[in-house]
Amino acid sequence: MNLGGTSIATQRDAAILIVDDAPESLSALRKMMVEQGYQTFVANSGERALEIARRVHPDLILLDVVMPGMDGIETCRQLKASPVTQRIPVIFMSARTEAEDVVAGFDCGAVDYIGKPLRMAEVCARVRTQLQIRISQESQQEQAERLRTIVNNMAEGLLIIEADGRIQFTNPACDQYLGYAANELAGQSISDLLNPLVAQEYLDYFARYAANPETAYSHGTREVIIRHHNGSSVCMDLTLTPMFLRQPLFIGLLHDITHHKLSEDALQRAAMIDPLTKIANRRHFDSFLEKEWQRALRSGAALSLVVLDVDHFKLYNDTLGHAAGDVCLQKVAQAINSHALRATDLAARYGGEEFVLLFAETDSDSAYLLAESIRAHIESLQLPHPRSVTSPHITVSIGVATIHPSQLDSTESLFVAADRAMYVAKEGGRNQVRATRSSGDSLEAVKALVMR
Numbered sequence: 001m002n003l004g005g006t007s008i009a010t011q012r013d014a015a016i017l018i019v020d021d022a023p024e025s026l027s028a029l030r031k032m033m034v035e036q037g038y039q040t041f042v043a044n045s046g047e048r049a050l051e052i053a054r055r056v057h058p059d060l061i062l063l064d065v066v067m068p069g070m071d072g073i074e075t076c077r078q079l080k081a082s083p084v085t086q087r088i089p090v091i092f093m094s095a096r097t098e099a100e101d102v103v104a105g106f107d108c109g110a111v112d113y114i115g116k117p118l119r120m121a122e123v124c125a126r127v128r129t130q131l132q133i134r135i136s137q138e139s140q141q142e143q144a145e146r147l148r149t150i151v152n153n154m155a156e157g158l159l160i161i162e163a164d165g166r167i168q169f170t171n172p173a174c175d176q177y178l179g180y181a182a183n184e185l186a187g188q189s190i191s192d193l194l195n196p197l198v199a200q201e202y203l204d205y206f207a208r209y210a211a212n213p214e215t216a217y218s219h220g221t222r223e224v225i226i227r228h229h230n231g232s233s234v235c236m237d238l239t240l241t242p243m244f245l246r247q248p249l250f251i252g253l254l255h256d257i258t259h260h261k262l263s264e265d266a267l268q269r270a271a272m273i274d275p276l277t278k279i280a281n282r283r284h285f286d287s288f289l290e291k292e293w294q295r296a297l298r299s300g301a302a303l304s305l306v307v308l309d310v311d312h313f314k315l316y317n318d319t320l321g322h323a324a325g326d327v328c329l330q331k332v333a334q335a336i337n338s339h340a341l342r343a344t345d346l347a348a349r350y351g352g353e354e355f356v357l358l359f360a361e362t363d364s365d366s367a368y369l370l371a372e373s374i375r376a377h378i379e380s381l382q383l384p385h386p387r388s389v390t391s392p393h394i395t396v397s398i399g400v401a402t403i404h405p406s407q408l409d410s411t412e413s414l415f416v417a418a419d420r421a422m423y424v425a426k427e428g429g430r431n432q433v434r435a436t437r438s439s440g441d442s443l444e445a446v447k448a449l450v451m452r
């Protein structure tokens with residue numbers, strides 16, 4: 001006989017402990033529960049019931065209230081007092097059905113109270129209902145436990161934020177990323193972590209969603225700089241998703257990209273630097289020159305280019321070896337670089353033993369003086385050049401060109417002029433500075449027009 005109709009597998013597997021001091025009642029209940037497909041255990045006293053419950057952890061206990069010795073109420077109290085048995089649902093069965101008896105039963109922790117004489121179909125229905133509640137409670141607990149494990153162990157930082165920007169919860173990864181102890185961030189505002197403009201943008205987004213939850217959209221992922229507890233800044237990808245749980249909330253996922261950022265920055269820096277001398281490389285210089293050129297075009301200011309070439313460097317290499325040549329280039333580079341003092345100056349290794357310097361907003365006289373002091377500086381390093389015919393030490397020949405660029409000029413014309421001046425310095429005996437005021441292509445163009 002199947003009084004309930006639904007006997008799901010989990011109910012079939014369920015174990016019921018039946019407690020009653022009356023043998024006939026005990027055996028009738030047992031028969032019924034077995035017919036329902038349950039596994040059964042029986043006890044004829046409260047003491048015995050506690051013993052079995054501790055051992056077999058039944059899924060449900062049908063407990064008689066009136067029994068000699070330990071009665072049902074006391075048995076239930078003891079079951080509820082022990083962590084091992086407190087979660088087992090207890091259904092009382094009793095002929096005492098006065099309101100205060102029933103209330104006393106519920107007060108001591110029972111989930112149901114059935115009046116005697118028992119109507120078996122009713123007992124079965126109540127048992128089935130309680131088992132279903134227990135199954136769904138267990139699955140909720142399991143789900144919560146699963147979620148807790150994921151949240152506590154995930155590599156991403158997780159925050160739950162309220163609509164006013166208050167942080168409600170953070171997971172251990174988030175605490176660790178931002179340098180906080182567990183629960184320390186709860187109650188703080190995201191404004192404490194973000195730059196004011198970015199924080200305001202998020203608060204506006206929260207306010208829009210809180211006012212109109214049905215129009216909620218995910219804020220997506222964006223790169224943010226977050227203040228670490230120690231005052232430093234960390235770079236994170238922050239993904240925000242709205243969630244409505246009695247109140248509008250936002251789930252923030254933090255992904256640490258500081259290392260990624262650092263290596264990106266390092267790569268970017270490396271792409272701009274000459275590996276041997278550690279000063280700017282040709283690529284960096286060319287883009288710097290282009291920017292300063294455009295600025296000079298707008299402002300009409302003078303732009304000076306200095307080209308330096310180490311004298312008799314092939315001979316130096318041949319005499320002292322390539323490694324010594326490298327060291328020499330490093331020393332020369334440092335000396336040159338120490339003269340690029342303003343933000344608009346840049347020294348670079350342009351190739352081999354050739355260096356360049358750009359001095360923006362610098363007229364030809366000043367550029368000449370700067371070049372001369374670089375020349376003197378390198379000579380004063382007194383780096384021995386044993387076989388040089390022009391000086392016992394390393395020297396440089398320098399060409400300087402100055403231009404007030406116009407639309408008709410090009411950076412190439414400035415380079416050509418500086419290179420020519422440098423070759424004149426070589427021809428003139430090396431270890432000297434020669435300057436030229438570049439006429440620029442604009443002047444050539446005007447000349448060409450006039451001559452037509």
Ligand SMILES: Nc1nc2c(ncn2[C@@H]2O[C@H](COP(=O)(O)OP(=O)(O)OP(=O)(O)O)[C@@H](O)[C@H]2O)c(=O)[nH]1
Nearest residue numbers: 309310311312313314315317322323325326352353
């Ligand atoms: N050690 C070293 N030598 C380099 C490097 N790059 C270029 N050189 C050398 O620099 C020398 C340049 O020689 P040249 O252009 O003939 O001119 P120079 O010997 O300097 O003579 P002048 O310019 O006429 O005074 C060559 O021997 C190159 O091999 C480098 O990175 N390290």
